[in-house]
Amino acid sequence: MQKGENTKELIVKTSATLFNTRGYIGTSMSDIMDATNLKKGGIYNHFKNKDEIAFAAFEYSYGLVLHRFKTELASCANSEEKLRAVIEVFTSLLINPIVEGGCPIFNTAVDSVDVHESLHKKAKNAVNTLLKYVEIKVEEGKIENEFKEEINASDFALLLVSSMEGAMMVSRVNGNHAAVKNTAELMNTYITTQLLK
Amino acid sequence: MQKGENTKELIVKTSATLFNTRGYIGTSMSDIMDATNLKKGGIYNHFKNKDEIAFAAFEYSYGLVLHRFKTELASCANSEEKLRAVIEVFTSLLINPIVEGGCPIFNTAVDSVDVHESLHKKAKNAVNTLLKYVEIKVEEGKIENEFKEEINASDFALLLVSSMEGAMMVSRVNGNHAAVKNTAELMNTYITTQLLK
Numbered sequence: 001m002q003k004g005e006n007t008k009e010l011i012v013k014t015s016a017t018l019f020n021t022r023g024y025i026g027t028s029m030s031d032i033m034d035a036t037n038l039k040k041g042g043i044y045n046h047f048k049n050k051d052e053i054a055f056a057a058f059e060y061s062y063g064l065v066l067h068r069f070k071t072e073l074a075s076c077a078n079s080e081e082k083l084r085a086v087i088e089v090f091t092s093l094l095i096n097p098i099v100e101g102g103c104p105i106f107n108t109a110v111d112s113v114d115v116h117e118s119l120h121k122k123a124k125n126a127v128n129t130l131l132k133y134v135e136i137k138v139e140e141g142k143i144e145n146e147f148k149e150e151i152n153a154s155d156f157a158l159l160l161v162s163s164m165e166g167a168m169m170v171s172r173v174n175g176n177h178a179a180v181k182n183t184a185e186l187m188n189t190y191i192t193t194q195l196l197k
Numbered sequence: 198m199q200k201g202e203n204t205k206e207l208i209v210k211t212s213a214t215l216f217n218t219r220g221y222i223g224t225s226m227s228d229i230m231d232a233t234n235l236k237k238g239g240i241y242n243h244f245k246n247k248d249e250i251a252f253a254a255f256e257y258s259y260g261l262v263l264h265r266f267k268t269e270l271a272s273c274a275n276s277e278e279k280l281r282a283v284i285e286v287f288t289s290l291l292i293n294p295i296v297e298g299g300c301p302i303f304n305t306a307v308d309s310v311d312v313h314e315s316l317h318k319k320a321k322n323a324v325n326t327l328l329k330y331v332e333i334k335v336e337e338g339k340i341e342n343e344f345k346e347e348i349n350a351s352d353f354a355l356l357l358v359s360s361m362e363g364a365m366m367v368s369r370v371n372g373n374h375a376a377v378k379n380t381a382e383l384m385n386t387y388i389t390t391q392l393l394k
């Protein structure tokens with residue numbers, strides 16, 4: 001039982017990285033066998049097919065992303081700190097990755113959009129949950145009288161998430177952290193100059 | 198000869214869409230055969246392998262993106278108009294796509310990063326050319342005395358490109374234009390409030 005659970009976890013963790021770097025179509029069952037050092041039977045004992053592994057890998061990565069957000073934001077004293085922590089978490093997704101390859105939520109959402117309807121649906125919900133999460137932090141800051149009333153919380157959430165995700169792509173493409181660090185700094189300045197009362 | 202050229206063009210155009218929506222690994226020679234309605238020989242007459250098609254498809258898409266930028270910016274009277282036109286072109290990559298699936302430069306760059314070194318190198322150069330292109334427009338605006346001297350042109354280029362590319366991903370994932378239109382408006386406001394003298 002213990003060993004079975006460990007094997008299942010190994011498959012999920014290992015394939016999360018494969019899916020996040022090579023995409024859904026780019027990851028074959030034999031890639032998963034190679035990377036886990038398991039035979040076919042060792043994998044099919046736990047999962048019916050590649051789809052089941054892909055879903056489990058996505059849920060695993062998504063859970064870790066949410067957990068990181070919740071952990072980082074738990075120690076924040078106010079909405080300003082929470083928003084800055086959100087930026088810090090995005091930055092960390094590249095610099096101290098949960099799963100190699102950048103943000104697993106966006107990677108899965110973009111990767112699956114034209115090729116896997118049900119995986120895409122899950123990832124799409126996750127993207128919108130993330131946007132809503134940031135939006136709520138802004139709304140809270142308005143209620144707490146920290147942020148200007150005229151700020152459109154949904155617009156700001158979109159700008160923050162889009163620019164950080166876009167910058168993560170640039171950084172990943174260039175193989176360095178400059179774009180993400182730079183954009184994080186710009187968004188922090190934006191909070192100071194545009195949001196704060 | 199004429200027919201051969203037409204066939205070659207058909208292969209390049211059709212596979213540009215396949216690569217832009219399904220990615221490099223996700224596009225097989227038989228996908229290209231199906232989509233072009235050509236037999237194996239009809240394709241191998243023009244291209245040695247999938248790599249040659251992928252390179253040609255990328256050059257084709259990249260050329261069209263650059264052409265759209267140059268065309269749109271040609272009629273602009275000043276740097277402010279040019280920057281707004283840049284935003285408009287990014288928006289158009291999703292709403293009136295050159296190749297279905299959003300920005301072919303970023304899609305190729307991200308898609309190839311862990312799986313195809315030479316394709317990645319080409320796309321990486323294209324991403325950085327695009328960033329430099331925007332940066333130069335900002336520098337020109339500073340020289341022309343339209344933009345504030347303290348603006349960091351490279352930072353602004355990064356913010357603009359990252360946020361528009363990130364928003365394109367959100368729009369593509371959600372299957373609507375809201376994120377891109379919204380971010381375009383935000384960036385236009387940013388030009389008005391932060392860049393203009």
